[in-house]
Amino acid sequence: MTTGEHGVLMPSPHKETLRVKSIVVVPTYNEIDNIDTVLNRVRAHAPSSDILVVDDNSPDGTGIVADRRAEDDSHIHVLHREEKNGLGPAYLAGFTWALDHGYELIVEMDADGSHRPQDVALLIQRAEMPDHPDLVIGSRWVSGGTTHGWDAKRVFLSRAGNAYINALLGLGVLDATAGLRVYRANILCGIHPEDIEATGYGFQVNMTKIVHERGGTIVEMPITFLEREAGESKLSGDIFTEELQLVTRWGLAHRATQLKDLSKSVVSTINGKLKDRRAR
Ligand SMILES: Nc1nc2c(ncn2[C@@H]2O[C@H](COP(=O)(O)OP(=O)(O)OP(=O)(O)O)[C@@H](O)[C@H]2O)c(=O)[nH]1
Ligand SMILES: [Mg+2]
Numbered sequence: 001m002t003t004g005e006h007g008v009l010m011p012s013p014h015k016e017t018l019r020v021k022s023i024v025v026v027p028t029y030n031e032i033d034n035i036d037t038v039l040n041r042v043r044a045h046a047p048s049s050d051i052l053v054v055d056d057n058s059p060d061g062t063g064i065v066a067d068r069r070a071e072d073d074s075h076i077h078v079l080h081r082e083e084k085n086g087l088g089p090a091y092l093a094g095f096t097w098a099l100d101h102g103y104e105l106i107v108e109m110d111a112d113g114s115h116r117p118q119d120v121a122l123l124i125q126r127a128e129m130p131d132h133p134d135l136v137i138g139s140r141w142v143s144g145g146t147t148h149g150w151d152a153k154r155v156f157l158s159r160a161g162n163a164y165i166n167a168l169l170g171l172g173v174l175d176a177t178a179g180l181r182v183y184r185a186n187i188l189c190g191i192h193p194e195d196i197e198a199t200g201y202g203f204q205v206n207m208t209k210i211v212h213e214r215g216g217t218i219v220e221m222p223i224t225f226l227e228r229e230a231g232e233s234k235l236s237g238d239i240f241t242e243e244l245q246l247v248t249r250w251g252l253a254h255r256a257t258q259l260k261d262l263s264k265s266v267v268s269t270i271n272g273k274l275k276d277r278r279a280r
Contacts, residue, residue: 022049022105022124022182023077025094029084031111032060033230038111039069039076045117046124049107052077054094056084062111086199087234088206095188106183113229115180119221126221127182134187134216135208137173138180138223145175145220149227161243165205168251173218176208177201177243180223187216202243209250 024042028035035053042051053070055063055078063080070076079097081090091108098106105127109115119138127136139145141162147155158177165176181204191210198206211218 021103022046022107022127023098023101023103024049024051024107024109024120025091025098026051026053026109026111027087027090027094028053028055028058028062028066028111029090029234030058030060031062031231032058032065034111034113035062035065036069037113037229038109038117039066041117042109042120043073043075045121047075049120049124050075050077050103052079052094052097053111054079054081054090054097056081056090086203087201088196088199088203089193091203092193092196095183095191099185099188104185106185106188108179108181108183110179112231112233114226116224116226119180119223123180123182123221123223126219127184131217132184133219134184134214135211135218136182137175137178137208137218137220138225139173139175139178139220140223140225141174142220142222144222145224146222147225150225165247165251168247169205169209169212169254171208171212171218173208173212174220176205178223179204180225183207183211184216187211187214198242198246200238200242202246205243205247 024046026038026042031038039051039053042049053063053066053076055066057063057080063078066076066078070078077097079093081093095106105124107120107124109120115138123136123138127133140147141159147158150158158175162174162176165171166173169176179201195210196203196206208218
C-alpha cells in the first residue's frame with residue numbers, strides 16, 4: 001500500500017516477495033527510560049516483526065536513542081516528527097509509513113512497559129490465523145484479560161467508559177479503548193486523516209468504529225495490562241473530555257440513523273399493508 005493524493009491510504013505496487021509481514025508501531029514522547037527495554041523485548045518475543053518508533057521530537061532524547069538502535073538493527077526504524085501532536089496523529093503517520101513499506105500486519109504498542117511483549121506475539125499469531133481478522137484487540141475486559149497495578153477507581157473508569165461506548169455505538173467490543181492491537185493493512189486502506197477526529201485516547205475508539213463501519217472483523221484476545229514501568233504518563237483530563245464528547249456525539253448520530261432507518265421501515269410496512277388492503 002501507499003499514500004495517494006491528500007494522504008489517503010492506497011494499495012501499493014510492492015511485490016509479495018518483498019513484503020515483511022508485520023511491524024510494531026511504537027509512539028514515543030519522553031520515553032528515554034523505557035525505549036531500550038521495549039525494543040529489546042519486542043525483538044526477543046517477535047523476532048520476525050519490524051519495529052517503527054514514531055517520536056515527536058522528545059526533549060529527553062528518546063528519538064536519538066531510537067536512531068542509535070536503528071543503526072545497529074535493520075529491523076528497527078524511526079520516524080521523526082517535529083513536535084508533540086498527540087497519540088492519534090503519531091499513529092496515523094506510523095500507519096502511513098507502514099503501508100508505504102508494504103507491511104501486512106500493523107501493530108500498535110505503547111513504549112512504557114504496559115503492553116507485554118508476549119501478548120504482542122500472541123496477537124500477531126491470532127492475526128495470522130486463517131480467518132484473517134481485520135483487527136485483533138488486546139483486551140483487558142474479556143475473560144482471561146486483566147490489569148496489574150490499577151486501583152478500583154481506574155478499573156471502574158475503564159469498564160464504565162467501555163460500557164458507555166457500547167451502549168452508544170454498539171461496537172460489540174468489550175475493550176474499545178485498548179492500545180495494544182493488530183490491524184490488517186487492507187482495513188486501513190482508504191482512510192482519510194480527516195476521518196479521524198480524536199487526537200488522544202479517543203483515537204482507539206475512533207479506529208474501532210471505522211473498522212466496524214467498514215464491516216471489518218474484530219476479535220478480542222485477553223491480555224495482562226501492566227502499570228507504566230518508568231517515566232511520566234501523558235494522560236490528561238483534556239484527553240478524557242475529548243473522548244467523552246466524541247463518543248457522545250458519535251453515539252447520538254448512530255442512534256439518530258437507527259431511528260431514521262426504523263421509521264423508514266415502519267412507514268414502508270404500513271404502506272405495504274394499506275396497498276394489500278386496497279387490492280383486496
Ligand atoms: N509520538 C507521540 N507519542 C505519544 C504522544 N502522547 C503519548 N505518546 C506515547 O503513547 C504511548 C501511551 O502514552 P501513555 O502516556 O503511556 O498513556 P497511557 O498509557 O494512557 O497512560 P498511563 O497508563 O498513565 O501510562 C506512550 O508510548 C507515549 O510515549 C504524542 O503526542 N506523540
Ligand atoms: Mg501508558
